[in-house]
Amino acid sequence: MLQRQLGRDGPMVGAVALGTMNFVGAYGPADRDDSLRCLEDCLELGINHLDTSDVYGAGRAEELLAPFLKRHRDRIVLASKCGITRNPDRPFDNSTAYMQQALEASLRRMQVDHIDLYYVHRREAGRPIEEVMETLLRFRDQGKIGAIGLSEIAPATLERAAAVGPVAAVQSEYSLWSRQPELGVLQGCQTHGAALVAFSPVGRGVFARDLPDPADFGPDDLRAGMPRFDAENWPLNLIHLRRFAELARDHGESPASVAIAWALARAPHVIALPGSRSIAHMRENARGAALLLTQAQLDEIDRILPAGWAHGPRYGEKMSRGPEAYC
Known part of the structure; x- marks a missing residue:
């Protein structure tokens, strides 16, 4: 697989990574054995960068990784995150005490003594990022x-x-x-030597081979609360998505492969982070790392899906509180 560097001084990893939020039912029921098989097969595809979080399934995603990591820890670049709480009165906590507790709990759940890349999952408003960085630097100095x-x-x-x-x-x-x-983020990452790890590059399934049907979303499916899938916006989005799917098929590719290839073509420091528990889907995602789109193809994609084409915001009111707004 195409390799990209995870930060200015970081390791080389597959240009396509694997997110584990799907492993614990974020988009519907999940099977543990299917998830473990997907992990094994992804590693053989060259997908060696795994991304999880302490909030996925309230820690269950990290626990699920433990037996896999026990067998393959030396081949894996492991990422996890902290900072989202289960406290409705304080949904984000970047204090040293909380982050230290969260880190220790993640290490226990995954049965490792070191996490290769550790994120603040959401920034706590009002707490200086300089203070948060000092905490993370101490974690790094502790090994x-x-x-x-x-x-x-x-x-x-x-x-x-x-x-x-x-x-x-x-x-x-x-x-x-x-x-x-x-x-700004894409450019800022280049300036500061950071990788842009692009999560949901397949658009939460909208660029999959089979388009999702919001009528089938269960009560635990995150997409049920996202405005782009509601009764007003989804029919309008569907028109564009069908055109894109036709474009991909005309070029002999799946929509997911083309969507991943598009993301990777934006800049050499972009790493695509799709989440799936299906090895068939991950093979299509991995194919995107080998697919070199011509300028004519990129122009064609841009005509069908120009910047800002999607109807509806990406998050509803509750989920929009965490990401920082900057435009």
């Missing part, structure tokens, strides 16, 4: 983490954080229907 990552931050936050210490990765939603990082 419990390798590199520092920040998730869903504004370019200005990255600038302030990088003045304190190296930031290896910024994780942001980035895809053909969520292009906000082009307004």
Whole structure:
């Protein structure tokens, strides 16, 4: 697989990584054995960068990784996150005490003594990012983490954080229907030597081979609360998505492969982070790392899906509270 560097001084990893939120039912029921088989098969595809969080399934995603990591720890670049709480009165906590407790719990659940890349999952409003970076640098000096990552931050936050210490990765939603990082985060990562880890590059399934049907979303499916899938916006989005699927098929590719290839073509420091528990889907995602789109193809995609084409915001009111706004 195509390799990309995880930060200025970081390791080389597959250009396509694997997110584990799906492993614990974020988009519907999940089977543990299917998830473990997907992990094994992904490693053989060259997907060696695994991303999880202490909030996925309230820690269950990290626990699920433990037996896999026991067998393959030396082949895996492991990322996890902290900072989202289960407290409705304080949904985000970046204090040293909380983050220390969260880190120790993640290490126990995954049965490892070191996390290669550790993110602040959401920034706590009002707490200086400089203070948060000092906490993360102490974790690094203790040998419990390798590199520092920040998730869903504004370019200005990255600038302030990088003045304190190296930031290896910024994780942001980035895809053909969520292009906000082009307004500063993509450029800021290049300036500061950070990888842009683009989560949901397949648009939460909208660029999959089979388009989702919001009528089938269960009560635990995150997409049920996202405005782009509601009764007003989804029919309008569906028109564009069908055109894109036709384009991909005309070129003999799956929509997911083309969507991943598009994301990777945006800049050499972009790493695509799809989440799936299906090896068939991950093979299509991995194919995107080998697919070189011509300028004519990129122009054609841009005509069908121009910047800002998606109807509806990406998050509803509750989920929009964490990501930093910057435009």
